[in-house]
Amino acid sequence: MAKLFEPIVLRGVTARNRIVISPMCQYSARDGIANEWHLVHLGKFAVGGVGIVFAEATAVVPEGRITHGDLGLWSDAHAQALKPLVAFQKAQGAVPAIQIGHAGRKASMARPWYGNGPLGSADLARGDTPWPIVAPSPEPVGPGWLMPQAMSAAAIAELTRAFAAAAGRADAAGFEALEIHGAHGYLIASFLSPVSNHRNDGYGGDRAGRMRIALEVAAAVRTIWPASKPLFFRISTVDGAEGGWSVEDSVALALELKARGVDVVDCSSGGIAGSATAAGVKRRPGFQVPYAARLKRESGLATMAVGLILDGPQAEAILQAGDADLIAIGREALHDPFWALHAAEALGVGPDFGLWPPQYGWWLERRAATTQR
Numbered sequence: 603m604a605k606l607f608e609p610i611v612l613r614g615v616t617a618r619n620r621i622v623i624s625p626m627c628q629y630s631a632r633d634g635i636a637n638e639w640h641l642v643h644l645g646k647f648a649v650g651g652v653g654i655v656f657a658e659a660t661a662v663v664p665e666g667r668i669t670h671g672d673l674g675l676w677s678d679a680h681a682q683a684l685k686p687l688v689a690f691q692k693a694q695g696a697v698p699a700i701q702i703g704h705a706g707r708k709a710s711m712a713r714p715w716y717g718n719g720p721l722g723s724a725d726l727a728r729g730d731t732p733w734p735i736v737a738p739s740p741e742p743v744g745p746g747w748l749m750p751q752a753m754s755a756a757a758i759a760e761l762t763r764a765f766a767a768a769a770g771r772a773d774a775a776g777f778e779a780l781e782i783h784g785a786h787g788y789l790i791a792s793f794l795s796p797v798s799n800h801r802n803d804g805y806g807g808d809r810a811g812r813m814r815i816a817l818e819v820a821a822a823v824r825t826i827w828p829a830s831k832p833l834f835f836r837i838s839t840v841d842g843a844e845g846g847w848s849v850e851d852s853v854a855l856a857l858e859l860k861a862r863g864v865d866v867v868d869c870s871s872g873g874i875a876g877s878a879t880a881a882g883v884k885r886r887p888g889f890q891v892p893y894a895a896r897l898k899r900e901s902g903l904a905t906m907a908v909g910l911i912l913d914g915p916q917a918e919a920i921l922q923a924g925d926a927d928l929i930a931i932g933r934e935a936l937h938d939p940f941w942a943l944h945a946a947e948a949l950g951v952g953p954d955f956g957l958w959p960p961q962y963g964w965w966l967e968r969r970a971a972t973t974q975r
């Protein structure tokens with residue numbers, strides 16, 4: 603039996619296998635409300651046999667959206683719109699999960715296909731107007747980007763409450779796993795990193811000060827998010843920038859997150875300067891797996907590996923080496939929504955299309971018999 607297809611128990615939740623759809627923004631919501639695109643986009647991954655499906659970075663307040671098209675969870679109407687998606691995923695045997703976040707100084711951007719940078723005149727003509735943004739320090743991401751306002755301690759406390767309230771709504775919508783987005787240069791990551799945090803109050807300065815907002819958010823979310831449901835936390839394990847956040851910093855953070863009831867650390871990297879995909883870390887298959895391995899070893903937390911994990915055998919090797927507990931798939935799943943079922947085939951699991959939904963599997967079994975050359 604391949605480890606990739608062994609069920610995993612996280613608190614009171616069991617996923618049928620170790621394959622997770624990584625959160626992927628679709629920039630396709632209006633006023634933060636989920637629609638048919640989200641239902642079909644995420645629903646097809648549940649049909650595709652993965653264990654856990656994460657919905658994209660979902661803003662806890664409207665100003666925390668990356669773009670006008672981001673999902674939100676700042677009202678009960680937002681949670682209500684997600685319920686059909688949750689119900690469909692459960693019916694297909696997947697664990698419905700959602701990532702919550704705040705974009706910080708990378709809020710109010712253009713959608714990727716319209717430039718992936720500051721909003722320009724063409725965006726304004728489409729009605730995508732900029733809004734005031736916040737950050738640890740009044741420093742833009744780069745030349746031409748919006749100037750953020752430094753957050754006051756009162757604004758930070760309010761934000762922490764907004765994260766907790768969004769967690770409560772995620773629970774009410776029926777989600778069974780939740781991830782706090784602390785990566786890619788967005789708000790929490792920008793507090794963690796010495797590249798973007800130049801405060802001299804209790805939320806800046808040394809590592810403990812820079813970690814404070816992450817830990818307060820995690821603690822506040824954990825008090826609202828049910829004890830029976832797992833909490834994930836995504837970090838940029840390294841900034842990949844000169845003088846930036848390091849893997850040693852990540853180990854220290856993971857230990858503190860563990861003490862606050864976080865169950866899984868999701869090990870991404872980069873994004874502190876420029877768009878989320880900007881990273882100083884060289885990309886090759888499995889390039890972030892060593893971070894997941896080190897954090898697992900040194901923090902004792904379960905880890906999720908992500909980043910250019912291309913096929914079942916590669917994913918299986920990561921688990922067999924003990925480098926991670928879960929395998930997150932992003933773009934490969936966009937390319938092949940049946941990635942998990944094809945991985946099962948490659949690993950010799952569930953022969954005769956037994957893992958496929960019967961609506962497909964019954965036919966594919968016969969197709970296989972008739973297409974043998």
Ligand SMILES: Cc1cc2nc3c(=O)[nH]c(=O)nc-3n(C[C@H](O)[C@H](O)[C@H](O)COP(=O)(O)O)c2cc1C
Pocket residue numbers: 624625626627628658659701783785786836870908909910911930931932933934
């Ligand atoms: C379309 C798209 C949207 C993404 N949106 C998010 C997001 O909402 N939150 C997040 O933490 N990462 C986001 N990412 C990063 C992915 O979750 C993942 O970490 C990254 O794509 C690397 O994995 P891959 O090589 O399997 O694609 C996004 C990536 C893509 C391709």
